[in-house]
Amino acid sequence: MTIGKIIDGKAFAATLRDTVGEGVAGFVEATGRKPGLAVVLVGEDPASSVYVRSKGKMTVAAGMESFEFKRPDSIGEEDLLDLIEELNHDERVDGILVQLPLPGHIDEAAVIGAIDPAKDVDGFHVVNSGKLATGQEALVPCTPLGCIMLLKDELGDLSGLEAVVVGRSNIVGKPMAALLLAESCTVTIAHSRTRDLASVVHRADIVVAAVGRAEMVKGEWIKPGATVIDVGINRVADTEDGKSRIVGDVATAEALAHVRAITPVPGGVGPMTIAVLLRNTLVAAHARAGLAKPAGL
Secondary structure, eight states: OOOOEEOOHHHHHHHHHHHHHHHHHHHHHHHSSOOEEEEEEESOOHHHHHHHHHHHHHHHHTTOEEEEEEEOTTOOHHHHHHHHHHHHTOTTOSEEEEOSOOOTTSOHHHHHHHSOGGGOTTOOSHHHHHHHHTTOOOOOOHHHHHHHHHHHHHHSOOTTOEEEEEOOOTTTHHHHHHHHHHTTOEEEEEOTTOTTHHHHHHTOSEEEEOSOOTTOBOGGGSOTTOEEEEOOOEEEEOTTTSOEEEEOSBOHHHHTTTOSEEOOTTTSSHHHHHHHHHHHHHHHHHHHTTOOOOTTO
């Protein structure tokens, strides 16, 4: 039995961060300042706090300025919008990221909509979403852009391939489909309510699983020789020792007998997200300074 290749997202992300670091050095030489990323964290969610710390460390490691703004979860929406407005006008800041989710009393759409689209390094603003959907240059959400980078590195030209995206979120599913369309794939967006999901997935040369259900996509669903990108991060109980473990949306152990290549969870798409965030910040900095996008990005 042939076993599919495990795609090393960690290694690719490390290479991308090195490329970003070289681009940062060039930007500093050209402008006399470092690109700046501002991250806003509301509340004390442990997972978000860890993620923000990791972002800050990698931002500094890439040679950029890292600005962190921590606010209590009791902050009012108007006060948060005032902070966003300050950052929009702060010349040191090229990228603004508001860590989600926000407390229930704050309208996430209003906060995302308040960010200057030129500084929207998460790519969630409707202006960037609209530009992506209509094939224009845009800041693209980090996770789907990282997925496209991994796919092109593995497969080269994606033109003409049949792709199925399982999941329809604004953060991954929809922008992923738009990126695949831009690469001239034939794209189907499927989801938890798709009828006969197994047969839809089985058509695909490329499967991107981003539905948020542990091991929902079974190995036998995968067309032999397909490439699978597993975006899911699900914590499940391990029956043997009672501890929890992280699994994706694809039953990887089953899928390995069918796929050409697959991203593992963890260690696949996850490391790409922060690396692409740094890439987006550098691209935004160049655009704001009137400079061409750096080579290789």
